[in-house]
Amino acid sequence: MTPNATGADAVIDAVTAVLLIVGALMSLGAAIGLLRFPDLMSRMHAATKPQVLGLFLVLAAIGLQMREWWVWPILVVAWIFQLLTVPVSAHMVGRAGYRTKHLHPELLSTDELEAVVLRAAVKRDAEKAEGSDSAIPRTANGGNAGANRGSVGGPDGSRGPSA
Amino acid sequence: MKDIVLIVTAVILSLAAAGAIYRIAVGPSLLDRVLAADVLLAILGAALAVDMAVNRHLNNLVLLVALTLIGFVGSVTVARFVADRRGQVNDS
Known part of the structure; x- marks a missing residue:
């Protein structure tokens, strides 16, 4: 930042200060959400704030302060990289959280995945x-191993590490 | 101006990091800790970016992208291999 800024420099410094402080407040909001929300799913909602919007605000502050046009594509690439990786990791964490029942079903207004899991469990059963009927002449573990390993983990608790 | 921005963002980010570290400490589940570690990584990235913006350099930009990659690989790996070790449900 320019010391004793006047004119346009002062305006840019003020905008930068606002962007930096709001970006830092996103981190504080995520921390408060992590401390106060009741279960994993709602904590995941709070955790995305500094990862996407907070990073965008502080990167915009960097772009304002550097005042070189070639900085902006680099900052955009850094932000897009974050945008690409955050949903994937959030999907994996949410999937593992649902499968290991880290959620309060009474707090959900709708659970669309439950019907899918139930349907998959019925289909697997x-x-x-059918496999045990036709597998009587074969070895005892011939027909059932594939059906157990390849299907979605049902509500009966038969979940391995891959479910 | 520079000192004010640095002090305010340092206080805010320190409080946020304390909250994230508290959630890592108390859990209660592994996935909560992974999520809080991700948030802590985002707070570290915000601190690096504040340093870059205030002092007008780009030395930390590669480190910022590397932090993103580390957070991605870490949380995906842990979430992939998490297993339900608890007897009762819904105590998160």
Whole structure:
């Protein structure tokens, strides 16, 4: 920042200060959300604030302060890289959280995944029954191993590390 | 101006990091800790970016992108191999 700035420099410094402080407040909001929200899913909602919007604000402050046009593409690439990786990791964490039941179902207004999981469990049970009927002449573990390993983890607790 | 911005952002980011570290410490589950570690990494990235903006240099930009990559690989790996070790549900 320019010491004893006047004119346009003072305006740019003021805008930069606002961007930096609001970007830092995003981090504080995420921390408060982590401390106060009741379960994993709502904490994940709070955790995305500094990762996307907070990073955008502080990168915009850097671009304002550097005052070189070639800085902006680099900053945009850094931000887009974050935008690409954050949803993937959030998807994996949310999926693992749902499968290991780190959620309060009574706090959800709707649970669309529950119907899908139930349908997959019914389908797997049907395949298992059919497979055990036809697998009587074969070895005991011939038909059932594939059906157990490849299907979605149902509500009956038969989840491995891949479910 | 520069000192004021540095002090205010340092205080805010320190409070945020304290909250994230508290959530890492108390858990209660592994996924909560992974999520809080991700937030702590984002707070570190914000601190690096504030330093770059206030002092007008770009030395930390590669480190910022590397932090993003580390957070991605870490949380995806842990979430991939998390298993349910608890007897009862819903105590998160």
